[in-house]
Amino acid sequence: MGRTGLNWDWQVFCKNTIDGEVMPRCFGNGGEITYLDWLISAWGWTLSVALLSLFVALLFGSIMGILRTTPNRGLVFLGNAWTELFRNIPLLVQIFLWYHVVPSLAPPLRDVPSFLLVVMGLGLFTSARISEQVRAGIMSLPRGQRMAGLAIGFTLPQTYRHVLLPMAFRIVIPPLTSESMNIVKNSAVAFAVSISELTMFALQAQEETARGIEIYLAVTGLYFISAFAINRVMHVVESRVQVPGMIGGGK
Amino acid sequence: MMLNLDFAFLTPAVLSGYVVKGFIFSIQLTLIAMLGGIIIGTLLALMRLSGKPWLVMPAAAYVNTMRSIPLVMVILWFFLLIPLVTGRPLGAEMSAMITFTLFEAAYYSEIMRAGIQSIPRGQVAAGYAIGMTYSQTMRIVVLPQAFRNMLPVLLTQTIILFQDTSLVYAIGAYDMLKGFEIVGKNFNRPVETYLVAAALYFIISFSLSTLVKRLQARISIIR
Numbered sequence: 001m002g003r004t005g006l007n008w009d010w011q012v013f014c015k016n017t018i019d020g021e022v023m024p025r026c027f028g029n030g031g032e033i034t035y036l037d038w039l040i041s042a043w044g045w046t047l048s049v050a051l052l053s054l055f056v057a058l059l060f061g062s063i064m065g066i067l068r069t070t071p072n073r074g075l076v077f078l079g080n081a082w083t084e085l086f087r088n089i090p091l092l093v094q095i096f097l098w099y100h101v102v103p104s105l106a107p108p109l110r111d112v113p114s115f116l117l118v119v120m121g122l123g124l125f126t127s128a129r130i131s132e133q134v135r136a137g138i139m140s141l142p143r144g145q146r147m148a149g150l151a152i153g154f155t156l157p158q159t160y161r162h163v164l165l166p167m168a169f170r171i172v173i174p175p176l177t178s179e180s181m182n183i184v185k186n187s188a189v190a191f192a193v194s195i196s197e198l199t200m201f202a203l204q205a206q207e208e209t210a211r212g213i214e215i216y217l218a219v220t221g222l223y224f225i226s227a228f229a230i231n232r233v234m235h236v237v238e239s240r241v242q243v244p245g246m247i248g249g250g251k
Numbered sequence: 252m253m254l255n256l257d258f259a260f261l262t263p264a265v266l267s268g269y270v271v272k273g274f275i276f277s278i279q280l281t282l283i284a285m286l287g288g289i290i291i292g293t294l295l296a297l298m299r300l301s302g303k304p305w306l307v308m309p310a311a312a313y314v315n316t317m318r319s320i321p322l323v324m325v326i327l328w329f330f331l332l333i334p335l336v337t338g339r340p341l342g343a344e345m346s347a348m349i350t351f352t353l354f355e356a357a358y359y360s361e362i363m364r365a366g367i368q369s370i371p372r373g374q375v376a377a378g379y380a381i382g383m384t385y386s387q388t389m390r391i392v393v394l395p396q397a398f399r400n401m402l403p404v405l406l407t408q409t410i411i412l413f414q415d416t417s418l419v420y421a422i423g424a425y426d427m428l429k430g431f432e433i434v435g436k437n438f439n440r441p442v443e444t445y446l447v448a449a450a451l452y453f454i455i456s457f458s459l460s461t462l463v464k465r466l467q468a469r470i471s472i473i474r
Contacts, residue, residue: 084457085453087456088414088452088453088456088457088460089414089449089452089453089456090414090415090417090418090428090452091414091417092417092418092420092428093417093428093445093448093449093452094449096445096448097445097446097449100441100442100445101441101442101445101446104442105442181319184321185319185320185321185322186321187321188321188322188323188324189323189418191323191421192420192421199321199323199324199327199421202324202327203327203421206327206331212331213331213332216324216327216328216331219324220320220324220328223319223320223321223324224319224320227319
């Protein structure tokens with residue numbers, strides 16, 4: 001890369017990915033695509049992986065976090081084991097397990113697209129962290145809340161549904177916000193199994209164009225924007241659901 | 252369900268031929284990034300708490316930037332930029348060590364900042380009152396207590412760091428995961444090798460985090 005000083009060449013994004021010709025309107029037409037087209041579709045993949053994984057993570061993380069606070073020892077053990085298992089294996093290794101190992105151990109999963117395998121991998125990895133936060137949220141409530149629920153004749157599930165969880169989920173919104181931003185960052189690992197997301201784009205486009213700095217800057221900027229957007233959305237959620245009179249609850 | 256798992260090919264000779272080299276690098280990378288990261292991170296934390304805008308702003312900008320970029324992208328950035336700065340390629344392993352040290356510094360600095368802030372103001376005042384300078388107060392009074400308070404969190408971050416070292420995959424450095432991957436390719440047994448790799452990472456991380464929990468219990472009794 002023989003560049004002296006900073007010779008920006010942002011035109012690289014208007015180039016055709018096949019022969020490197022600069023396209024007049026920066027977007028390809030017909031069968032051709034420019035690096036800009038590719039960048040936008042990669043961003044779409046990053047957001048899809050992140051949002052679907054977040055859904056999986058919230059679902060399993062909440063269930064496991066709740067189980068860990070129940071009086072049933074078996075359920076507590078299940079929740080603890082789940083959390084330790086998915087927390088103590090590196091994300092990249094978990095992605096490889098889903099991609100290389102799970103389909104060969106469970107043949108029906110052989111036709112599942114790798115995109116969904118990555119979503120499961122990233123989702124379950126993050127579910128371990130969310131289960132920690134949900135558990136901490138429930139544990140932070142005064143004991144009396146649970147007792148009061150049971151005392152007025154609620155069953156245990158009803159106590160959770162109507163008394164504990166509405167409070168606990170509000171308490172854990174701030175850590176869930178940072179976990180949601182983490183999931184955008186962690187989705188970068190999907191490049192390792194050839195999902196055409198932003199990091200994969202960065203690696204390949206850098207190689208093809210030798211314009212690494214421009215490409216990386218664009219990709220890094222999109223990661224920033226995505227994480228920031230999630231942060232804003234979570235703030236809206238937080239202020240919508242806040243209970244007047246609670247600490248941090250508002251006016 | 253057909254389970255045809257065969258671990259027989261993973262002999263000690265195969266492991267020491269391919270995996271040990273990578274394992275040593277993973278540990279090396281973890282330790283260097285931990286030491287370097289804690290030292291630089293502590294300096295960053297002191298800068299952020301100094302109250303002087305020309306120190307606070309660059310430190311805050313550095314920490315916030317590092318923390319909002321995916322680690323994989325940071326690894327790629329450094330791998331691209333280091334040769335431009337030094338004028339010659341450094342190799343994936345060396346590049347990884349520099350990257351992880353500077354990246355982890357941002358995370359350690361947040362931990363140290365919380366640790367320093369947890370020390371009562373009176374401690375600093377007491378240091379000054381007996382005639383200590385700023386640096387003496389920090390070195391002799393504040394930092395030792397901050398380190399002790401934050402030790403469990405610093406170690407937990409190090410376990411995360413150890414897991415994250417697997418991401419050097421992005422630049423092809425030879426770490427533990429890479430060692431297993433090569434074995435899997437050579438013997439055409441990726442399923443078994445990835446399972447063993449996962450088990451090994453799990454055992455290491457789980458036992459370390461169990462130790463940290465014990466340590467935490469001990470420290471909290473003393474205090």
